Amino acid sequence: MLRLFDTAIGDLVEITPMTSGQFSMYVCGPTVYDVAHLGHGRYALVFDVLRRYLEWRGLKVRHVSNITDVDDKILERAEAENCSPAEVALEFEEKWFLTMDKLGVLRPHHIPHATEYIRQMISLIESLIKADVAYVGEDGIYFDTSKVSDYGLLARQSLDSLKAGARIAEKEFKRSPTDFVLWKFSEGSSWGWESPWGDGRPGWHTECVVMSVDLLGEEFDLHGGGLDLSFPHHENERAQAAVMHYKFSRHWVHNGFVMVGSEKMSKSLSNFTTLDELLHSTDPRAYRLLVVQSHYRSPLEVNPQTVSEASRALARLDATQQRVGETGANLDEAELDQTELAAFADAMDNDLDTPAATARLFELRSRINQLLDDGRVAEAANSCVTMAHLLEVLGLDLKGIWNGEITAEVQGLLDERAEARREKNYALSDRIRQEISALGYAVEDTSIGQKIKKIFEMPE
RNA sequence: GGCGGCGUGGCCGAGUGGUUUAGGCAAGGGCCUGCAAAGCCCUGUACAGCGGUUCGAUUCCGCUCGCCGCCUCCA
Numbered sequence: 001m002l003r004l005f006d007t008a009i010g011d012l013v014e015i016t017p018m019t020s021g022q023f024s025m026y027v028c029g030p031t032v033y034d035v036a037h038l039g040h041g042r043y044a045l046v047f048d049v050l051r052r053y054l055e056w057r058g059l060k061v062r063h064v065s066n067i068t069d070v071d072d073k074i075l076e077r078a079e080a081e082n083c084s085p086a087e088v089a090l091e092f093e094e095k096w097f098l099t100m101d102k103l104g105v106l107r108p109h110h111i112p113h114a115t116e117y118i119r120q121m122i123s124l125i126e127s128l129i130k131a132d133v134a135y136v137g138e139d140g141i142y143f144d145t146s147k148v149s150d151y152g153l154l155a156r157q158s159l160d161s162l163k164a165g166a167r168i169a170e171k172e173f174k175r176s177p178t179d180f181v182l183w184k185f186s187e188g189s190s191w192g193w194e195s196p197w198g199d200g201r202p203g204w205h206t207e208c209v210v211m212s213v214d215l216l217g218e219e220f221d222l223h224g225g226g227l228d229l230s231f232p233h234h235e236n237e238r239a240q241a242a243v244m245h246y247k248f249s250r251h252w253v254h255n256g257f258v259m260v261g262s263e264k265m266s267k268s269l270s271n272f273t274t275l276d277e278l279l280h281s282t283d284p285r286a287y288r289l290l291v292v293q294s295h296y297r298s299p300l301e302v303n304p305q306t307v308s309e310a311s312r313a314l315a316r317l318d319a320t321q322q323r324v325g326e327t328g329a330n331l332d333e334a335e336l337d338q339t340e341l342a343a344f345a346d347a348m349d350n351d352l353d354t355p356a357a358t359a360r361l362f363e364l365r366s367r368i369n370q371l372l373d374d375g376r377v378a379e380a381a382n383s384c385v386t387m388a389h390l391l392e393v394l395g396l397d398l399k400g401i402w403n404g405e406i407t408a409e410v411q412g413l414l415d416e417r418a419e420a421r422r423e424k425n426y427a428l429s430d431r432i433r434q435e436i437s438a439l440g441y442a443v444e445d446t447s448i449g450q451k452i453k454k455i456f457e458m459p460e
Numbered sequence: 461g462g463c464g465g466c467g468u469g470g471c472c473g474a475g476u477g478g479u480u481u482a483g484g485c486a487a488g489g490g491c492c493u494g495c496a497a498a499g500c501c502c503u504g505u506a507c508a509g510c511g512g513u514u515c516g517a518u519u520c521c522g523c524u525c526g527c528c529g530c531c532u533c534c535a
Contacts (some may be wrong), residue, residue, distance in 0.1 A: 010464095028535075036535090043535040073533075155530070157463050165462040165531045178531090204533090226535025233534090255535075256465095262527065266534060293484065294473060299466080299528075306472055309485040316484095319498075355474045359483035369499055426494055433496080444497045451498085 002057075002349045004222075005297060007154055007230050007252040008238075012351055015251060018221055023059045025051065026212040026249065027108070028225035028233070031068040031204075032092035033077050036099050037272035038287075038302055039258045039265045043226045045288055046255040046296045046352075048105045049394055050224075053348050056393045064215045065108035066208060067093050069115050070201050075191055085191050086115075099275045102284045104395050112211040114202065118193045120210045121202045124240065125182045125195075133243050134182055137173045141183040141197060143205075145176055148239040152178075154252060155231035180236050182206055205236035212237075213246060223249035227297075228264075230254050259299045278307065285396055286311040292354035292394050313362070317391065318399040320365045321384055322453070323372060325401030329381035337386040340364060344390050354394065361387055402454050410439055414450055417443070421450075 002015045017023050027047045030040055047063075054061050069089035078085040097107075114121075125141055128134040133147040145151045151159045159178065166177035181203040186192035192199040212220065223234065234252060241248035258265040265272045278287060290310040294300045325331070340360070347356040364387045371380035388398050406414075417432040433443050442453045 030535075031533090039535050041535090046535095071533090152463095155463075157531080161462055162531065163462090167461080168532045228530070228534050231530060232532090257529075257535080259528085264529070264534090268532095268534075289484090290472090298473080301472065303472095305485085309472065312486095313484050316498095323499085353474080355483070359474070362483055366500090373500060421494090424494075430495075442497070445493075445495090446498085447492080453498090 002054075003351055004251060004253055005351050007234075007254050010156055013251065015221070017059065018219060018250060021058070021060060022062070023054050023222070024062045024216045024220035025064070025222040025224065026208070026216060026220060027063070027065045027223075028208060028229055029065040029067050029108075029111070030092075030096055031071045031073060032089045032096060033071060033073040034092060034267070035095055035274045035276060037258075037265060037267070037274050038278060039226065039272070041099075041103060041275045041278075041287060042258050042291055042300065043224075043255050044100055044105045045103060045291045045395070047224050048103075049292060049296075049354060050253075050352060051106060052393055052395055053352070057345070062110075062216065063106075063108045064110040064112065064212065066211050067096075067111060067113045068204065068207065069093065069113050070118075070207070071204065075189065078191075089115075095276075099279070102279050103275070103288065104284060104397070106395075110215045112215060114207040114211070117207060117210045117214070118202065120214065121206045122183075122193075122195050124206060124210055124244070125202075128182065128240065128243055131243050135175070136197070137171065137181075139171075139187060140181045140185050140200065140203070142174060142179045143182050143236065143239065145178040145180070145239060148242055150242075151239055152231075152235065154235040154238060178232070180205055180232060205233055206240065208233075209237045209240045209244075209246075209248075212249070213241070218244075219247035220249055222251045222253055224253040224255075227254040227256055255296045256299050259301050260303065262299075262301075264299075265302070273302070282307055283311055283314060286314050288395055289314050289358070292396075293358055295355055296352055314396075317361075317365055317387070317396075319453075320368050321388060321398045322401055324368060324377075324380055324384040326404075327372065327377045327380070329377045331381055331385055331401075334378075334381040334385040336389055337382055340383075340386045340390065344393070357390070358394070361390055404452070406441065406452060407439075410436060410441055410452070413439075414443070414452065418450060421445075 003012045004015050005011065006013045030036060051061050051063050074085045074088050078088045081088070125134060128143065129141070133144050134141055135144055145159060152162050155162060162178050163176055170177050183195060183197060183202055184200050185197065186199040186201070192201050212223065225234065230252065238248060260271045263269060263271060286307060287310070290302065290306060291300065293310065343360055344357050347353040347360065364383055368380050368383045368387065371383065391398060413432050413436050417429050420428040420432065436443050440455050442455055444451045444453065
């Protein structure tokens with residue numbers, strides 16, 4: 001059975017679905033005020049892999065991930081660009097999904113938008129006021145964190161400890177530095193919704209409570225996101241849910257950061273690379289491979305070198321599949337290797353140990369080549385189909401077997417080169433090889449003559 | 461200041477109380493080759509430092525040093 005590290009427990013726990021055969025997960029999505037960077041890509045890939053794995057294990061997964069389209073940053077950007085917040089949100093939501101598609105991230109089954117839930121949020125805040133855990137401050141309605149006995153659970157700190165650690169200049173009206181805003185008064189901004197407390201907009205921490213409960217119920221299996229969401233965002237969600245007596249999420253899972261020279265990649269540090277910048281020159285699968293080659297909770301170093309290493313490793317996986325394809329083996333009739341499947345599942349069950357799982361797949365790749373060297377084609381075909389099958393569980397689709405189709409121009413060059421080689425005119429042969437390479441193909445000389453390969457092209 | 465995490469071979473990055481290697485990339489040697497490429501084989505005496513527990517620790521405990529994260533918006 002799957003074990004995952006639960007932030008609320010601080011240890012590995014067995015994940016037993018609430019309803020047998022099903023799995024409900026809520027993953028905090030992006031605030032759409034700018035394009036996504038590598039860090040966003042990592043969380044999206046991590047939870048995409050989790051979902052794919054659970055589905056592969058036969059669970060019916062319900063995956064919900066929101067779009068935060070109400071936020072001060074959206075408002076700031078709209079003002080700066082002289083357009084409406086809705087336009088900003090729409091623009092970056094569209095860009096978000098285009099990028100996620102490139103990464104091969106499966107669309108969540110439900111994609112709730114905060115703006116669609118204003119009424120429910122107001123209703124929740126009313127309930128919190130009625131329960132005497134919210135109070136009116138100068139600029140909004142605040143949640144009184146002292147009313148939740150175990151506040152600080154996800155930070156693994158007590159309320160007192162968190163208070164002591166507060167280092168931001170506090171608004172005087174707040175009862176505790178940890179209290180957070182549920183509803184912000186408009187204060188002159190035109191952006192807002194009517195509420196019992198006047199025009200305004202909801203605070204960030206309320207939307208996910210309302211949307212997750214609406215779509216998944218008052219109790220669901222897993223709530224996830226980047227490690228920086230564990231506190232205060234997720235803790236604040238949990239606090240509201242606790243007051244409402246929701247059982248809420250059974251498990252909390254957080255992924256580690258993308259690092260740049262041992263610093264967290266973030267907007268504020270201006271050390272980020274956008275996903276589109278990366279994917280412009282890199283196979284999206286290479287980033288996915290890089291992500292799964294490290295453990296989801298570990299910091300992950302991403303730089304041009306680590307990316308190109310992953311690209312190279314990926315190319316070798318593609319090449320091995322191609323090599324099997326060229327034997328003419330019938331891959332449709334090949335059988336999955338049950339031992340490999342079980343070993344893969346074992347690794348994944350161990351807190352989603354994708355590094356171990358991929359290491360095994362690379363070993364399998366090596367074995368396939370050995371089998372081919374030995375002429376054991378049928379066994380190689382079985383292993384190859386197994387490898388491709390398991391890579392798919394990680395969301396990595398191999399390039400597919402190329403049928404060897406080439407243009408007349410390339411064929412002409414190949415013929416010319418064969419002739420040159422017969423005449424041992426290697427200078428000409430090498431020159432033609434370069435020409436062919438410029439056309440997007442690689443020529444290799446083997447014992448049975450020239451072999452042509454297609455060089456992978458960047459997706460547009 | 462409070463809390464938490466990390467320090468593994470050239471780089472990235474897993475893992476474990478003990479005969480045998482994570483894996484990837486790079487490097488060196490070999491097979492093959494006109495060269496190259498691909499593939500295969502071989503090689504590198506890794507676990508921050510200092511103590512402790514233990515028959516035995518990189519792997520558990522303590523301390524020291526270094527790095528990082530959260531405590532503010534953040535994936």
